[in-house]
Amino acid sequence: MDWFPLINSLRIAAIATMVIxxxxxxxxxYIDKTPRLVKGILDVLLxxxxxxxxxxxxxxxxxxxxxxxxxxxxxxxxxxxxxxxTWWSAIFASVVxxxxxxxxxxxxxxxxxxxxxxxxxxxxxxxxxxxxxxxxMPYCKMGILAGTVLAFARALGEYGATSMIAGYTPGKTATxxxxxxxxxxxxxxxxxxxxxxxxxxxxxxxxxxxNFLEKSRRRKVVA
Amino acid sequence: xxxxxxxxxxxxxxxLNVKFEAENETLALLGSxxxxxSVTLRCISGIxxxxxxxxxxxxxxxxxxxxxxxxxxxxxxxxxxxxxxALFPNMTVEQNIxxxxxxxxxxxxxxxxxxxxxxxxxxxxxxxxxxxxGQQQRTALARILATNPQILLLDEPFSALDSYLRSQLExxxxxxxxxxxxxxxxxxxxxxxxxxxxxxxxxVENGKSEPVVTMDSLFHDPGTESAARLSGCxxxxxxxxxxxxxxxxxxxxxxxxxxxxxxxxGSVGLRAHYFRFASLGEENAINCKVExxxxxxxxxxxxxxPVGSRSDAPLIRMETQKELWxxxxxxxxxxxxxxxxxxxxxx
Numbered sequence: 001m002d003w004f005p006l007i008n009s010l011r012i013a014a015i016a017t018m019v020i021x022x023x024x025x026x027x028x029x030y031i032d033k034t035p036r037l038v039k040g041i042l043d044v045l046l047x048x049x050x051x052x053x054x055x056x057x058x059x060x061x062x063x064x065x066x067x068x069x070x071x072x073x074x075x076x077x078x079x080x081x082x083x084x085x086t087w088w089s090a091i092f093a094s095v096v097x098x099x100x101x102x103x104x105x106x107x108x109x110x111x112x113x114x115x116x117x118x119x120x121x122x123x124x125x126x127x128x129x130x131x132x133x134x135x136x137m138p139y140c141k142m143g144i145l146a147g148t149v150l151a152f153a154r155a156l157g158e159y160g161a162t163s164m165i166a167g168y169t170p171g172k173t174a175t176x177x178x179x180x181x182x183x184x185x186x187x188x189x190x191x192x193x194x195x196x197x198x199x200x201x202x203x204x205x206x207x208x209x210x211n212f213l214e215k216s217r218r219r220k221v222v223a
Numbered sequence: 224x225x226x227x228x229x230x231x232x233x234x235x236x237x238x239l240n241v242k243f244e245a246e247n248e249t250l251a252l253l254g255s256x257x258x259x260x261s262v263t264l265r266c267i268s269g270i271x272x273x274x275x276x277x278x279x280x281x282x283x284x285x286x287x288x289x290x291x292x293x294x295x296x297x298x299x300x301x302x303x304x305x306x307x308x309a310l311f312p313n314m315t316v317e318q319n320i321x322x323x324x325x326x327x328x329x330x331x332x333x334x335x336x337x338x339x340x341x342x343x344x345x346x347x348x349x350x351x352x353x354x355x356x357g358q359q360q361r362t363a364l365a366r367i368l369a370t371n372p373q374i375l376l377l378d379e380p381f382s383a384l385d386s387y388l389r390s391q392l393e394x395x396x397x398x399x400x401x402x403x404x405x406x407x408x409x410x411x412x413x414x415x416x417x418x419x420x421x422x423x424x425x426x427v428e429n430g431k432s433e434p435v436v437t438m439d440s441l442f443h444d445p446g447t448e449s450a451a452r453l454s455g456c457x458x459x460x461x462x463x464x465x466x467x468x469x470x471x472x473x474x475x476x477x478x479x480x481x482x483x484x485x486x487x488x489g490s491v492g493l494r495a496h497y498f499r500f501a502s503l504g505e506e507n508a509i510n511c512k513v514e515x516x517x518x519x520x521x522x523x524x525x526x527x528x529p530v531g532s533r534s535d536a537p538l539i540r541m542e543t544q545k546e547l548w549x550x551x552x553x554x555x556x557x558x559x560x561x562x563x564x565x566x567x568x569x570x
Contacts, residue, residue, distance in 0.1 A: 119270045120309035122296035124323040124370055134322075138313035 001191070004171050005179040006198060008087055012162075012175065013155040016094035020151045024102030025144065028110055029132075050100035054160025057096055061165050065092060084165050087173050093161035098154040102147040109143025110136070146213050153206040157199070226250075226374060226406050230266055230276030230286070239263065239273075241432040243425040249400065249407040250435065251417040253453050254427035260410040261306075263427070264376045267408070268303045269296035280374055280406070302372030306379050308363035310351035316362050317347040323369045337365040356384045357392050364399055374406040381416065393419070414455050418442070426450040448569050451492040456567060457540045458493040469566070473536035474529040478507050481563030492567035495524070495542040500551060501560035508560045514538055516548075523548040527559065 031042050049057050065072045065083040072083045083089060113136055121131040137144065159177035166173040168182050176199050183192035225246055232239040239259045243250070252260045265271035267278055267285070275288040285294050311319050320337050324330040338344050341361040351359060360380065367375070380396060381389045397420060400407055411417050417424055417438070424441050426433040428449040436446075445451040448459055462469035464484035469491055470477045478491070501508050511527035518524075525548065527539040541559060551557060 114309075116305050116307065116309045117311060119265075119268075119296075120303065120305055121311075121322075122270065123268050123299070123301055123303040124366065125297045125300070125325055126322060127297070130322075135311050135313070141313075 001194065002171070005174045005176045005195065008090075008173070009156055009175040009177070012087070012090045012094055012158075013152055015088075016091050016098060016155040017148060017152040019091070019095050020099050020102045020155070021148055024099060024106050024147065024151070025137075028103055028106035032107065032110060046103050047100045049096050050104075054093075054097055054158065054162075055164065058093060058161035058164030061092055061096065061161060065089075065165065085167050085169075085173065087166065090158070090162040090166040090173065090175060093165050094155035094158045097158050097161055098151040101154055102151040105147030105150060106140070106144055109140035109147070112143070113139055142213055142216070146210055149206055149210050149213070153203060156202065156206070225281060226267070226408070227277065227279045228263070228267060230263070230273035230278060232262065232266065232271070232273045234262070237430055239266075239430040241427065241430075243432055243435050245406050245408065245423075245435070247404075247406060248422045249409055249420060251421035251424040252408060252410045252427055252432075253412065253414065253417050253424050253441075255412055255453070258427045259430040260427050261378055263432075264303065264378050264408065264410055267374075268301045268376055269294060269299050270303075300370065300373045302367035302370065302375045304360075304363055304367060304375065304377045304380055306382050308351075308359045308383065310359060310362055310366070312351050315348050315350055316343055316354070316358075319351070319362055320366045320369050323366045325370075333369050337369050341365040357388055357395075360384070360392060361395070364396075368399075368403070372405070374408070375400070375403060377407065377409045379410055379412070381413075396420075412453075414453060426453055428453075443567075445492070445567060446570060448490060448492065451567050451569055455494070456492040457495045458537070459490055459569070460493070460537055461490050462488065464488050469568075472533075474509070474532040476509050476529055476531075478561070478566055479563050480566050480568065484568060487570055488568045490569045492569055493539070493561055494565065494567070495540045496522075497565040498539070498541040498543070498559045498561050500543070500547060501558050503558050505558075505560050507563065508558050509539070510556070510558050511539065512556050513554060516554075518545075521545075525557075527557070530556070 027046065031039055034042070062084065063069055067073060067076050067082050067084070075081065075083050083092075117135055117139065118131045121135055122128075157177060159181070162175060163178050163181070168174055168178040174182070176195055180192050180195045180199070183189075183195065225244060227244050229242040230239070237259070239262055241259065241263050252263060254260045262271060266273045269285065272293060273286060273288070276286065277284070277288070278286040284290070284292050285299050286292060311322065314322065317334060317338065320334050321330055324333045338347055341364065343358065343361055343365060346354060346358055346362070351362070354362065381392060384392060393416065400420075409417065409421055421438060423435050423437050425435045426441070426447070426449060433447060433450060441450060441454050445454050445456070451459070460471050460473055462471050464486055467480050467483055468477050469480060469484055469488070503510060510530045512530060513525060514528050515526040516523060517526070519542070522542050523545050525541045525543065527541055529536070529539065539559070
């Protein structure tokens with residue numbers, strides 16, 4: 001069995017999650033401070049990928065990044081590389097589709113933060129950076145971790161937008177989800193089943209870790 | 224050492240307009256909840272920004288709307304004791320205190336000293352949720368004093384505690400404050416707490432501050448109804464002054480005040496425990512019908528209607544010792560009086 005799709009899926013999901021982690025936290029933190037109208041608009045825009053069909057996201061991404069479209073064309077001219085149909089093209093799809101999960105969860109976590117703690121920090125002379133990373137983030141740790149795990153799980157399972165923007169090239173752009181579809185389409189049922197089981201195993205581990213986080217959060221509240 | 228505050232701030236329908244000066248003393252901001260005391264502290268510390276005005280401590284300007292000065296809270300060196308203490312929940316007692324010491328070289332010494340001074344050595348490795356209310360307060364104070372503040376702002380320091388813990392902790396806080404050589408602003412709604420701990424008081428009512436007065440004059444000459452109410456006075460009635468006498472049309476009685484009553488006086492305050500039983504014909508005697516008797520822990524509360532009073536007139540609330548009430552033969556109607564100097568003249 002060729003393990004390339006597993007490795008490819010994991011590296012795409014890992015890189016996408018890293019991007020989502022920082023951008024999601026920063027977006028959640030700063031958008032909360034914007035005026036209500038701006039917040040409402042940005043909220044809708046950033047949550048939209050959660051409810052749109054992945055094919056619609058894929059279509060929009062192709063309209064942006066495709067070689068005959070603005071960003072893709074510019075990238076091709078400057079770096080002589082296409083933004084689509086490479087293994088890392090799937091990162092774009094995963095980031096966009098999984099982003100709302102991180103953003104939403106982080107916002108909820110920040111909303112539960114007791115602001116007198118940061119007020120206290122400021123009167124004690126602590127810098128805003130210190131307050132953010134040493135007080136606010138640890139306070140919201142469980143929520144942010146849960147958001148990260150959810151985003152990772154979603155990125156790992158991305159199919160629709162990924163297949164449109166990265167395609168399926170064995171050993172090059174194949175991920176678990178595109179491999180399953182390809183194997184089923186070509187009638188290789190036995191191998192498809194193996195990948196299905198691999199996928200279920202990974203997802204189960206991820207969900208179990210969320211449950212574990214939830215439990216330790218609850219334990220903390222009770223204590 | 225002087226703090227000058229003169230600020231205005233709008234928060235929705237609420238208008239804050241506070242002005243006071245404090246010398247090197249413990250000054251109380253006394254007011255009912257929601258009157259703007261806490262907002263005032265937040266403005267002094269820099270967590271909130273007033274719309275306009277001026278805040279200055281010992282010549283250092285914290286805020287000036289005309290000169291566009293607004294120091295960040297970090298630069299103000301203000302020690303703020305929050306109602307719920309605001310200890311960092313993810314840090315131990317030791318780490319909470321250490322976080323406040325910016326000088327890395329002195330950090331260890333300061334933390335050791337503070338842990339010892341506040342008897343927290345055994346709690347050093349505990350997290351805030353493992354501490355008792357008193358230990359939390361001591362940790363918060365240790366953390367604040369580790370920053371070498373120029374002024375202490377105490378926001379209802381005992382509101383987070385059970386009442387039986389308060390008196391003990393109040394003594395501890397007194398000791399701590401006596402070692403602090405700077406200004407202390409003590410926000411409270413509890414007149415007793417303020418009387419025991421503060422030298423002067425500024426009454427805040429509906430966002431507006433009254434002139435700073437000594438504790439003594441708050442209790443003996445509060446001047447306004449809101450100040451009298453906060454000082455614990457329970458009976459208020461409209462009067463019309465006549466020489467040294469006030470006429471109370473609602474009760475159809477006149478009371479001798481023993482001093483000239485200015486024409487600006489519109490009402491009087493009569494403290495419930497300054498009334499005593501008297502006989503008809505005595506000075507300031509009021510003949511009353513007993514409306515209701517409420518038994519309190521150590522005293523008797525008697526609600527009285529002066530004979531000949533209007534139907535919508537306020538009742539008199541009298542508080543007296545249980546023995547004095549049980550010694551009264553007639554429990555239906557009584558005669559009471561109040562000494563002229565005990566009548567509070569209010570604008």
